[in-house]
Amino acid sequence: MKQIVCLSNEPWSPSPGRTQQLVARLKDVQVLYFSPAESWRDQRFRGKGRAVKPNITTYTLPPLLLPVDERYGELFQLGQRKLARYIAGKMAKHRFRSPLLWTTCPEQVHLLDRLDYDALVYDCDREWDDLPPAWEGVLSSTADVVFAASQGLADRLSPCSSNIALLPNGTAYPLFAKAARPPEDRPPRRAAPTFGWAGTIHSDLDLSPVLHAAHAHPEWNFLLLGRREPNPLVKKLKRLPNVSFLPPCPQMEVPAYLARCQVLMDFLREEQPDSDVIPTRMYEYLSTGRPIVAMLWPDQIEPFPDVVYGAHTGQEFVTLCEHALEELPSLVTQRRLDHGAQAAWSVRAGRVSRILATAGLL
Numbered sequence: 001m002k003q004i005v006c007l008s009n010e011p012w013s014p015s016p017g018r019t020q021q022l023v024a025r026l027k028d029v030q031v032l033y034f035s036p037a038e039s040w041r042d043q044r045f046r047g048k049g050r051a052v053k054p055n056i057t058t059y060t061l062p063p064l065l066l067p068v069d070e071r072y073g074e075l076f077q078l079g080q081r082k083l084a085r086y087i088a089g090k091m092a093k094h095r096f097r098s099p100l101l102w103t104t105c106p107e108q109v110h111l112l113d114r115l116d117y118d119a120l121v122y123d124c125d126r127e128w129d130d131l132p133p134a135w136e137g138v139l140s141s142t143a144d145v146v147f148a149a150s151q152g153l154a155d156r157l158s159p160c161s162s163n164i165a166l167l168p169n170g171t172a173y174p175l176f177a178k179a180a181r182p183p184e185d186r187p188p189r190r191a192a193p194t195f196g197w198a199g200t201i202h203s204d205l206d207l208s209p210v211l212h213a214a215h216a217h218p219e220w221n222f223l224l225l226g227r228r229e230p231n232p233l234v235k236k237l238k239r240l241p242n243v244s245f246l247p248p249c250p251q252m253e254v255p256a257y258l259a260r261c262q263v264l265m266d267f268l269r270e271e272q273p274d275s276d277v278i279p280t281r282m283y284e285y286l287s288t289g290r291p292i293v294a295m296l297w298p299d300q301i302e303p304f305p306d307v308v309y310g311a312h313t314g315q316e317f318v319t320l321c322e323h324a325l326e327e328l329p330s331l332v333t334q335r336r337l338d339h340g341a342q343a344a345w346s347v348r349a350g351r352v353s354r355i356l357a358t359a360g361l362l
Contacts, residue, residue: 001055002362003099004031005091005117007108011035012050012058014250018125018149018169018280019104024053025349029362031056032090032099037063045086057094062086076110084114091116100361103143106135112142119361124157125149125169126277136160145359147352152276165355169280172251173344176287179259180337193325194221195293196261198254199281201226204271207233209295212314213321214240220321222265225249225257258288263324266294266308278303287340289333291324293317307336 004026008019012033016024023031033052037045037060044060051057064079091099098118103109106128112120122143128136140146140160147167148154154164195213201224210222211233220242227248228234237243246257258264264285269275285292286307293309295317296302302310309324311317341347356362 002029003096004029004102005087005096005099005115006031006033006102007087007104007111008033008035009105011038011060012052014252015248015254016251019102019123021170021172021345022123022349022352023102024056025346026353026362029055030094030096032094032096033058034061034087034090035059036061039063040065049090059086059090080110081114084111087111087115100356103139106131106139109135109139109142112139119144119359121145121147121356121361123147123167124153127153127156127272127275140164144361145355150275150277152274163359165351167348167351168278168343169283170343170345170348171280171283171287171340173287173340173346175252176255176258176284177289177337177340179255180287180289180333192219192221193262194223194260195263195265195321196258197222197224197226197265197267198258198284199226199279200248201228201231201234202269203229203231204269205231206268206270206295207231207237209267209311209314209317210243210265211237211240213318214243216318217321218242223257223261225254254284255288258285258290261290263291263293263321264288266292268295268297273297276301282308283340283343286336286343289337289340291327292336293320293324304339307332307339 006019006023010017010019012020012035023033033056040063042060042063045062049057049059061083098116100119100121101115101117102121104123120143122139124146137160140157143161144163146157146161146164148157148164149167149169151166154166157164213220214222222243225246238245266282293311296310296312298312309320311320353362
């Protein structure tokens with residue numbers, strides 16, 4: 001059985017992210033899954049590993065009390081040696097010898113020379129603008145295989161590696177397809193429609209389309225589900241009687257909330273104007289078959305022009321929401337479901353397995 005040491009940038013969670021979704025579906029492997037400490041007070045690294053599946057054990061890395069960068073030389077190296085010793089100790093405990101090392105963040109490049117591994121994978125799902133480009137360059141050039149979540153990421157890394165495979169984000173399709181109700185089960189047209197969002201409300205998420213639509217149609221309801229960062233428009237939206245914010249919930253419960261909505265919404269993050277990474281949320285929306293109205297940048301290429309209503313202004317957003325409500329059940333619903341099925345995490349993990357097997361890494 002192949003052994004994998006996974007250095008994730010996210011904890012193992014009831015609402016799994018990309019890394020967890022992929023490694024959990026790889027077959028005939030044994031996995032040690034390491035995630036960063038939440039803060040310098042996080043003491044979970046002192047506890048035993050958690051067996052989340054028969055073949056997967058998770059650990060939280062020790063916190064770095066002095067989170068400094070390379071400019072501080074010995075202090076920086078001291079922190080990296082601390083992480084490497086911890087990982088190596090757990091590898092020895094579980095008798096991991098020369099495993100495949102799965103990396104997810106350029107910062108992990110500093111662990112490469114301190115760990116024993118047989119093959120290296122780098123899974124890139126975002127731009128790391130806050131980290132030195134050289135880190136990602138070295139990690140990409142050293143990796144046996146690089147997975148990129150978008151063509152833009154693949155193009156950016158292409159000078160560093162000739163072994164790049166496109167691997168977009170995915171969705172737990174069987175779970176979210178439960179929200180795809182037949183037409184007769186939908187609320188009567190006279191009922192007040194609900195527009196839904198599910199995901200993190202980041203500080204730079206532009207929620208102005210919701211504000212615009214909520215004022216234009218006070219008879220509409222807007223449901224925003226997920227974790228909230230400080231966002232300048234949340235306070236204004238909370239004052240409106242037809243806008244509701246709900247706290248985050250486990251992924252298993254999200255489809256039930258989406259099933260209450262007639263139309264799903266997607267917005268832009270102001271700090272990511274050049275990103276072409278399609279978020280997991282969009283694939284989850286598609287898996288419900290529901291109409292989707294998404295905001296687009298002025299020159300953005302629409303990734304799903306046949307099944308998603310793309311708006312460029314607040315007024316256009318309102319107009320397309322009106323059109324989405326009038327949409328009759330048709331082939332477009334099935335096309336959305338097809339897009340979702342093609343993006344199932346099981347399909348993505350199958351592609352990973354085939355690529356790694358072809359490269360002789362699995």
